[in-house]
Amino acid sequence: MDGRFNVGLCVVVCFVFGGRQLLGQCAPTHTGGTGSAGPAPGGEQDDGPPGGQLVEAGGTSGPALAIAKNTATATADTPPVRLDGPRTLTLLGLLSLVGGALFFDLDVGLMALSITVVLSLVSPKSAKGAVERCAWSTVLLVCGIVTYVSQMERMGTIDYLGKEVASIQAPLVGALLICLIGAVVSAFASTTGMLGALIPLAVPFLLDGQVGAVGLITALAISASVVDASPFSTSGALVTANTPEEQRDFVFRRLTAWGLGIAVVAPLVTWGLFVVPGSL
Known part of the structure; x- marks a missing residue:
């Protein structure tokens, strides 16, 4: 019963907080990063949407549309993430944090601070600016x-x-x-x-x-x-x-x-x- 209540609540929240604006809109489409579409019939250049932007349906716009455009553009410009040394150590630190808290009843706050200090000492370059952010x-x-x-x-x-x-x-x-x-x-x-x-x-x-x-x-x-x-x-x-x-x-x-x-x-x-x- 509580599961059905939560599902119904999620539907209500979706529509109350702007989910209605997303209905009828198309997914982001990329044009290969050239920023323009191909030639239109008749030899004229058709200025299509730039690569990574959202093609609107019905001419609607709003905050959700702007966020989707920014997300699509950022996704197209972001290089692929690789599992290097600092990221591997971070994953190991997270596993140690979960294991220590669940199986050894260690203090979560102290463990998190200890792992943070170790990661900062091992890879100070990757930790630069983390405190400011x-x-x-x-x-x-x-x-x-x-x-x-x-x-x-x-x-x-x-x-x-x-x-x-x-x-x-x-x-x-x-x-x-x-x-x-x-x-x-x-x-x-x-x-x-x-x-x-x-x-x-x-x-x-x-x-x-x-x-x-x-x-x-x-x-x-x-x-x-x-x-x-x-x-x-x-x-x-x-x-x-x-x-x-x-x-x-x-x-x-x-x-x-x-x-x-x-x-x-x-x-x-x-x-x-x-x-x-x-x-x-």
């Missing part, structure tokens, strides 16, 4: 948000809110508030951590039998996970950091609108779809 504003934003939420959890703020909600006599209202708290807090913190903290607080509603266990847990899981695209969360921050600088502000504003909006809409929709029918 790092999105430090995004790094500081995520660190600040994580520190703030961790402090709230340490002070017991999340537990306090959950216990107050659990004391509500109306199970349906309490279930809605738990989903809302999970969505809002998860937009700034770990989704897994929020589920581990909020699911035990929903046990009183489940014991009364007035709220279905499967429906409530499904609604809570979806509400807490669909907000991960928020730029204040780790996933959304990584997307923002890897966006080209000229588009970064645009992406940040769109992800902020999406994250804050879905933090309110998702609990209401999932509550109505999964919790309410199970209590009737």
Whole structure:
């Protein structure tokens, strides 16, 4: 059920954020890099689209079209990437990072910094300029948000809110508030951590039998996970950091609108779809 909900949500997001403009448009076509098409009938030269640009259908244009044109041109001009020594060491470093975190329970941050230092020492030429290109504003934003939420959890703020909600006599209202708290807090913190903290607080509603266990847990899981695209969360921050600088502000504003909006809409929709029918 949650898989179908996510598929439907993806379709809605696609059309809300400009996917409609891409319908009916052709794929990028290359003309061999000459920048012009062949002679037109009658011996006249037909000025076609330059190599790597997008041929439009229906004369439409927009931001998505401009991005597609730039991407096609950059793809045509970029030389093929080869697996040289620094790239091989980088891949080995990534595998070491994943293996150390999964199988040896090593600290991810310390391992990442250690691998970065080793790569910089082994190949300083390839690492030149990496520090300047790092999105430090995004790094500081995520660190600040994580520190703030961790402090709230340490002070017991999340537990306090959950216990107050659990004391509500109306199970349906309490279930809605738990989903809302999970969505809002998860937009700034770990989704897994929020589920581990909020699911035990929903046990009183489940014991009364007035709220279905499967429906409530499904609604809570979806509400807490669909907000991960928020730029204040780790996933959304990584997307923002890897966006080209000229588009970064645009992406940040769109992800902020999406994250804050879905933090309110998702609990209401999932509550109505999964919790309410199970209590009737």
